[in-house]
Structures are given as structure tokens and as C-alpha cells.
Amino acid sequence: MMDWVSEFSVGNNNLDDDHREIFELINDFRYHSMADFDYEISDSDAEYLDLLIEDLIKYCNRHFVQEEAYMRQINYPDLNQHLSTHVEMKERLADLHSQLQKGDTKLVKEVSDYLNYWWSEHILKEDMAYHDFAKAHS
Numbered sequence: 018m019m020d021w022v023s024e025f026s027v028g029n030n031n032l033d034d035d036h037r038e039i040f041e042l043i044n045d046f047r048y049h050s051m052a053d054f055d056y057e058i059s060d061s062d063a064e065y066l067d068l069l070i071e072d073l074i075k076y077c078n079r080h081f082v083q084e085e086a087y088m089r090q091i092n093y094p095d096l097n098q099h100l101s102t103h104v105e106m107k108e109r110l111a112d113l114h115s116q117l118q119k120g121d122t123k124l125v126k127e128v129s130d131y132l133n134y135w136w137s138e139h140i141l142k143e144d145m146a147y148h149d150f151a152k153a154h155s
């Protein structure tokens with residue numbers, strides 16, 4: 018379970034709200050993929066997970082645009098490095114998505130673990146870096 022707690026706050030309400038929503042989508046994904054950890058995944062669950070990934074991709078893209086605009090606004094010096102982590106994540110998720118669509122349901126757990134791991138690490142390290150920068154320069 019991904020619980021949004023205050024240590025995840027990046028000091029911007031809109032971005033925090035996005036992160037909370039992303040955690041919800043990831044939890045939803047995890048919840049609906051649980052059965053697959055031990056059993057074959059049902060067709061209806063596979064369909065639901067597919068739609069969920071599509072939602073997640075759309076939501077993440079929208080969020081990254083907002084976050085990138087915010088980093089520009091505060092003149093964050095490590096913007097390019099940060100952008101490349103977003104690109105990497107989008108590519109990895111698109112890749113996992115297309116493998117899942119080919120019917121490789123064994124990947125469901127990997128997708129779930131990847132999303133949990135990437136998002137918590139990313140917020141606590143990369144996002145916190147622009148938060149610290151904004152605090153030091155305001």
C-alpha cells in the first residue's frame with residue numbers, strides 16, 4: 018500500500034494532490050492484481066488493469082507537465098536531469114503496458130512493484146531536491 022504521508026510533501030499543494038491521486042491509482046492497480054500473484058488473472062481483471070494503466074499514463078503525463086512548469090518557474094537548476102527521469106519512467110511504463118497487452122499477465126506483479134518503488138523513490142529523492150531548492154531560494 019502506498020500511503021501519502023506528510024514526508025512526501027513537495028511544498029506545492031497542486032503537485033501534492035497529483036501525487037496523492039497517483040498513489041490511489043497505484044493502490045487500485047495493486048488491489049486488482051493481488052489474485053495474480055498466486056493464480057491466473059481473470060479476463061475482466063486484465064481488462065480493468067489495462068484501463069487503469071491507461072489512466073495512470075494519462076495522469077502521469079499531465080502531472081509531469083505541471084511539475085516541469087513549476088520547476089521552470091522556480092528556476093530549478095537540475096531541471097534537465099529531472100526531466101530525463103520522467104522520460105525514463107514513461108518509457109518503462111509504456112513498455113510494460115505493451116507487454117501486458119500481449120497477454121503476459123505474469124508481469125502484473127512486476128508493474129505493481131515497479132510503480133510502488135519508482136514513485137516513492139522519485140518523490141523522496143528527485144522531487145524533494147526541487148522542494149529543498151525552492152525553500153532555500155524563497
Ligand SMILES: [Fe+2]
Nearest residue numbers: 084139143144
Ligand atoms: Fe518528478
